[in-house]
Amino acid sequence: MISVTLIGAGNVATHFYKAFRKAEETKVLQWYNRSLKSLQMHKNEVEITSDISTLKKADIYIICVSDDAVAEVSQQLPFKNRLVVHTSGSVNIHDLDKKNHRGVFYPLQTFSKEAEIDFSQVPICIEVLEKSTFPILKELAEIIGSKVHRINGDQRSALHLAAVFVNNFTNQLYRIAHEVTEEQSTDFNILKPLILETARKIETLSPYLAQTGPAKRNDKKTIKKHLSLLNNEMHKKVYELLTKSIQETHGKKL
Amino acid sequence: MISVTLIGAGNVATHFYKAFRKAEETKVLQWYNRSLKSLQMHKNEVEITSDISTLKKADIYIICVSDDAVAEVSQQLPFKNRLVVHTSGSVNIHDLDKKNHRGVFYPLQTFSKEAEIDFSQVPICIEVLEKSTFPILKELAEIIGSKVHRINGDQRSALHLAAVFVNNFTNQLYRIAHEVTEEQSTDFNILKPLILETARKIETLSPYLAQTGPAKRNDKKTIKKHLSLLNNEMHKKVYELLTKSIQETHGKKL
Numbered sequence A, B: 001m002i003s004v005t006l007i008g009a010g011n012v013a014t015h016f017y018k019a020f021r022k023a024e025e026t027k028v029l030q031w032y033n034r035s036l037k038s039l040q041m042h043k044n045e046v047e048i049t050s051d052i053s054t055l056k057k058a059d060i061y062i063i064c065v066s067d068d069a070v071a072e073v074s075q076q077l078p079f080k081n082r083l084v085v086h087t088s089g090s091v092n093i094h095d096l097d098k099k100n101h102r103g104v105f106y107p108l109q110t111f112s113k114e115a116e117i118d119f120s121q122v123p124i125c126i127e128v129l130e131k132s133t134f135p136i137l138k139e140l141a142e143i144i145g146s147k148v149h150r151i152n153g154d155q156r157s158a159l160h161l162a163a164v165f166v167n168n169f170t171n172q173l174y175r176i177a178h179e180v181t182e183e184q185s186t187d188f189n190i191l192k193p194l195i196l197e198t199a200r201k202i203e204t205l206s207p208y209l210a211q212t213g214p215a216k217r218n219d220k221k222t223i224k225k226h227l228s229l230l231n232n233e234m235h236k237k238v239y240e241l242l243t244k245s246i247q248e249t250h251g252k253k254l
Helices: A011-022 A037-042 A067-076 A131-143 A153-183 A188-201 A220-229 A233-249 B011-022 B037-042 B067-076 B131-143 B153-183 B188-201 B220-229 B233-249
Strands: A002-007 A026-032 A047-049 A060-063 A083-086 A101-107 A124-128 A148-150 B002-007 B026-032 B047-049 B060-063 B083-086 B101-107 B124-128 B148-150
Touching: A002 A011, A002 A131, A011 A026, A011 A101, A037 A047, A060 A067, A060 A131, A067 A083, A083 A131, A101 A131, A101 A153, A124 A131, A124 A153, A131 A148, A153 A188, A153 A233, A153 B153, A153 B188, A153 B220, A153 B233, A188 B153, A188 B188, A220 A233, A220 B153, A233 B153, A233 B233, B002 B011, B002 B131, B011 B026, B011 B101, B037 B047, B060 B067, B060 B131, B067 B083, B083 B131, B101 B131, B101 B153, B124 B131, B124 B153, B131 B148, B153 B188, B153 B233, B220 B233
Parallel strands: A002 A026, A002 A060, A026 A047, A060 A083, A083 A101, A124 A148, B002 B026, B002 B060, B026 B047, B060 B083, B083 B101, B124 B148
Antiparallel strands: A101 A124, B101 B124
16 A cells, blocks of 8 residues: 655646545545645545645655745655655756655646546656665556656656647647638538547657658648638748748758 | 549548448449559459540549649540549649539548548538539438538638648657657657647647647746757747747737
């Protein structure tokens, strides 16, 4: 049985709470947040607290607060030589106070507050400073069904950066497509099967091999037509730059 | 029973051939291609021909050739007053020779040669010049399980343009992420669940509401760190421009 104390009350903390609570091999010992308000609804299931001095001895303390608050919260912990991890993609492991054993338990996924999370679809990237702390973190991740990847700090930075490309930036391309279709009173939903298939395709094909379209073919007529259809200057720039990026990748003359 | 003649031997023609052949309510009467070579493997199942003058009377002729060849092929057809459609997202319906009834039967999906296609995941966008030709095209699409959308030329242009954003450009973002992870000897596969979830998320949430991340939050520290991690100048430009694009959409000061 692994005992866990959660620190913070945002999306990540809430999804971990639900997953740990459901699993038989873990127990959420306490759930701390600066303000009790967002924890009240769970007060009959778990010990909630807003007094950091009351934290009991748990196997793992998981800090799920905003990036800027990780260092400070870790300093406020009223104990030492215990295992403390944060869950951020971008905060340095050394930002955690060195009075405790430090680690990172980074779930590489996008979380919505509402939707139930299937942790088998949430890879957890684990970074530790002391080898001996890895097995229990690995066990915790596997208990909730996650796939574990042991990484170092540079790898985590790269993954966090890459995640911005495949999540935030991709989502912005969906947004632009939404605007483009709405301008012609066309239903954005028509594009959804294509959006899903584009994501699915790279399950079996590298993005390099999966590429098609006017940019890769250097089909100047279609590119010109598309640019003439875009009224929004920013969208035009995005079209031009990603066309260039594709052509650079695929070795076409720019 | 709808009789169909296919013209062309590329991915789209091949996938339509398989779907029509499987369906009981359609018959592929003939399959024409300039060269017989790529049709040979089907010669025992269907009448194949490379002589356009031998085309028999079918209910619908479907031209699945490259965009640039559509007009010419339609002119070469040795008959008139029959229903002829092309399958391109970008070729004008008027590029089809007006001696026949003209239409567009545009499957809005990405096709790989190898993978079997499930046409229930392929919306078919139908454009016609004469209202009377719509029902049979709709029926044909529905027979193979596709959802039908009746659109006009401007809407098709918008969809084709939007498809470049959600398919080609999105795939290029996957490619950049692939390069970013490989530079740190990190497994690109770790990102695949996030890629899928990003696509799935907009099934229930608009891309506007689904947006998260440093650009939307205007988290300058993370943005600066990410830019410093990018060695490739083109990737840096893509990061900067899509960050700006997100901030313009979400009304942050640039």
